[in-house]
Amino acid sequence: MKSEYHVSVVMRDGVGEPAAQGFPRRAIQVRVVDVNDNAPQFLQSHYLIDIEENNPPGASLLRVCAQDADSSLNGQVTYKLGQLSHMAAVIFRIDQNTGQLTVSALLDREQQDVHRLTVVARDNGSPPLKSSVMVTITVLDQNDNAPDFLTPHFIFFLPENIPPLAQVGKMGVSDVDTRLNGEVEVTEVNSSVGPFVIDNVQGTLRYMADVDCEKQDRHELDLLATDNGRPSPLTSVARVTVFIEDVNDNQPQVILPSSNLPCLTISTGTTTGTMVTKIYAIDEDSGLNSEIKYTIAARESPGTSPSSHHHDDSSSSPFQLDTRSGNVTLAHGDGGKPAPLHTTVWVNLLVNDTLEPCHLETLPRSLPYRLAQTPSEKPAETPACDRHARLILLVGLGIMVASLCLFLVTVVLYMKQRKRSRGERQQRRGVNENQIPLRIQERYSSGEAL
Structure with missing residues (x-):
């Protein structure tokens, strides 16, 4: 506090009277010898400093200062980092x-935004005293990082029946910078391409319009991410591929036959195993949804009304439908001996959602074989035995008619012949009316009496 004192000593007599003029006066100088009893003291209890990143090497941050109340070597201070x-x-x-x-x-x-250092101040006393202070260095952000997508190529799968505005997937973009430098907005490079919209609030890609796997099974779009850094924003791009997953939303379309009217005539000489016709259909769906299986939904049984149907029974029909290829083949024929009998029929194939029977509007004018009547052409089909009996009856009736005609012709001829004979007899009788019969003449000549 004070390193030197000056003391004046004045001599007095024994009575206590002030000394006369000329009495001796002494001045005593007292010097306080320093002892190292004060540690260095910093002017601030905590130093704070901000510095922008990417600083030039060797840049000055700040100057710390510590004071020591001691003197000489005891007050000389040196600094070092803790x-x-x-x-x-x-x-x-x-x-x-x-x-x-x-x-x-x-x-x-981006590696470390805050550095905390300890600065130690030490005097040169013996023993030395020291003190320390905290220095906090905050590194300020610069827009030195472009937005970063999680992957350069996003791949999403979207079912085609997804509701509008549903989420397709997360875009996964970030910027390690802070504040405006780290705020990112994502846009489409071609904003008019694709039925999608970008939700920057949620950071997601959303479905906007109808998607149809049959029209387009995938969509490609480029994303542009831009930060809000100043003066020059930074950007990056990424590719997005959205595959549209097929949903079974299309019914099979029948190509063959082209309508419900075409019919097929099968020759009586067709051998077993021959493909007689083919059903061909396509499905606009893909994958398993496009695999078509052919089955007989209903069959019009002989002898039943057109509205009566029953499920397929392969044992009751000579025809077989391949479930995968749609081929209709002749599975077996009539097993009669010595030669199999065949009946040629129309095969009407109806492919429809309902079970309505197939009705033909017209029939071919000429066919190589006589067709049997189908249930749609008559109320009920006549059994084979009835047909044979009817044929025999017709033949019998024909024979009877022919016999009757022959009999009438014979009678007419007989009557004509008889009439002719009678006319000749009458004529001979008129000529020989007066002549004696030969037998009577003989009697006359022999003298016999009549």
Whole structure:
């Protein structure tokens, strides 16, 4: 507080009267010898400093200052950094005499945004005294990082019956910068392409309009991510592929036969195993949804009304339908001996959602074989035995008619012949009316009496 005192000593007599003029006066100089009893004291209790990242190497940060109330060597202060990590010890330097703190390397806010250092001030007393202070260095952000997509190529799968505005997937974009430098907006490079919209609030891609796998099974779009950094925003791009997953929403379309009217005539000489016709259909769906299986939904049984149907029974029909190819083949024929009998019939194939029978509007004018009547052409089909009996009856009736005609012709001829004979007899009788019969003449000549 005070290093030197000056004391004046004045001599007095024994009575206590003031000394006369000329009495001796002495001045005593007292010097206080310093002892190192004060540690260095920093002017601030905590130092704060901001510095932008990507600083030039060797840039000055700040100068710390500590004072020591002692004098001479006891008041001389030197500075050093406290215990640091290896990286911090390489980056930061302090001048031990002036307390100037500098940074010797580039600072990267994305790696570490805050550095905390301890600066120690020590005097040269014996023993020395010291004190420390905290220095906080905040690294300010620069727009030195472009937006980063999670992947350069996003792949999403979307069912074609997804409701509108449903989420397709997360875009996964980020920016390690902060504040405006880290705010990212994603847009489509070609905004008019595809039925999709970008939700920047949720960071998702959403479905906007109808998607149809049969029209387009996938969509390609390019995304552009832009941050709000100033003065020059940074950008990056990514590709998005959206595969439209097929939903079984299309009914099979029958190509063959072309309508419900075409019919097929089968020759009586067709051998077993011959393909007699083919059903061909396509499905606009894909994958398993497009695989078509052919089955007989209903069959019009002989002898029943057109509205009566029953399920397929392969044992009751000579025809077989292949479930995969749609081929209709002749599975077996009539097993009669010695030669199989065949009946040629129309095969009407109706492919429809309902079970309505197939009705033909017209029939071919000429066919190589006589067709049997189908249930749609008459109320009920006559059994084979009845047909044979009817044929026999017709033949019998024909024979009877022919016999009757022959009999009438014979009678007419007989009557004509008889009439002719009678006319000749009458004529002979008129000529020989007066002649004697030969037998009577003989009697006359022999003298016999009549």
